[in-house]
Amino acid sequence: MGGLPGRGKPGRQKRFLILGLGNPIVKDDAVGLVLAPMVGRLLPENLVDVDGLCGGGLEVVERMVGYEGAAVIDAFVAADARPGEVRRFAPGAAPGTHRTSFLHGIGLREALSLMREISAAVPGEVLVYGVAAREVTSFGEGLSAELQARLGEAAAVIARDLRAAWRISGPARKKGDAGCTS
Numbered sequence: 442m443g444g445l446p447g448r449g450k451p452g453r454q455k456r457f458l459i460l461g462l463g464n465p466i467v468k469d470d471a472v473g474l475v476l477a478p479m480v481g482r483l484l485p486e487n488l489v490d491v492d493g494l495c496g497g498g499l500e501v502v503e504r505m506v507g508y509e510g511a512a513v514i515d516a517f518v519a520a521d522a523r524p525g526e527v528r529r530f531a532p533g534a535a536p537g538t539h540r541t542s543f544l545h546g547i548g549l550r551e552a553l554s555l556m557r558e559i560s561a562a563v564p565g566e567v568l569v570y571g572v573a574a575r576e577v578t579s580f581g582e583g584l585s586a587e588l589q590a591r592l593g594e595a596a597a598v599i600a601r602d603l604r605a606a607w608r609i610s611g612p613a614r615k616k617g618d619a620g621c622t623s
Contacts, residue, residue, distance in 0.1 A: 457607055458508045458564075459484075460501065461493045462515040468581050469524070469574035469588050473514040476572060476596055480514065483600035485611035502563055510607050511564045514599065517571030525591025526573040527598045568606060570599050 461477025464470045474493040481491035492504060505511040513532075522528070572595055576585050584592075604610065 456508055457489050457603070457609070458505055458511040459489060459491045459603075460504055460511060460513050461491070462495070462497065462501065462513060463493070464495055466580055466582055468576035468579045468583070469585050470516050470577040471582075472516045472572045472574055472584060472588060472592075475584060476514050476592060476599070479592060479596035480512075480599045480603070482614045483596060484603065484613060485609060486614045488607075488609050488611070505564050505567065507562050508564050510566045510568070512568045512570060512599070512603055514570045514572060516574035516577055518575070518577055519573060522573035524573055524575055524585065524588040525595050527595050528571045528573070529602065530569045530571055532567050532569050566606070568603070570602075 459477050459481050461473035461475070463473040463475075465474055474495075477491050477493055481489055490508075494501060494504060501513065517528070517530075572588075574585075574588055576588075583589075
């Protein structure tokens with residue numbers, strides 16, 4: 442497991458992780474990777490780390506070890522959702538997200554349970570945010586114009602919810618500081 446600052450270090454302030462999931466070469470599927478740093482810029486740097494990952498299941502949960510709370514951002518597909526719409530789900534309950542709810546492997550809910558059974562220091566609270574997307578099977582870099590246009594609003598919605606859920610306050614990061622740790 443690698444090098445996120447603030448992990449499990451005694452005496453430090455509580456830290457939270459925002460983890461964006463996605464595939465950077467599958468159009469709108471990359472929305473979690475794009476949105477996580479945007480959300481991170483809206484939260485206090487001394488409390489929040491931001492990272493991105495293309496995997497799922499145990500790999501996702503391993504990245505959360507040592508944090509008090511974690512938020513996962515991933516694309517989801519639903520006929521009744523407009524691109525960029527944000528919905529909060531329980532771990533493993535997000536429709537149409539293939540990294541938080543696997544068909545051919547261990548899902549997020551199961552991975553969290555397994556890690557807790559072996560006494561790993563996983564967060565007590567994991568929040569899962571789905572961002573509605575359309576083009577999640579088309580190869581290509583860059584988000585669709587429709588989704589790209591709603592990123593600012595989606596980032597603000599998630600950041601506002603995280604401030605309330607994690608009871609954090611304080612100034613946002615300095616402009617231009619993406620906050621990515623890898």
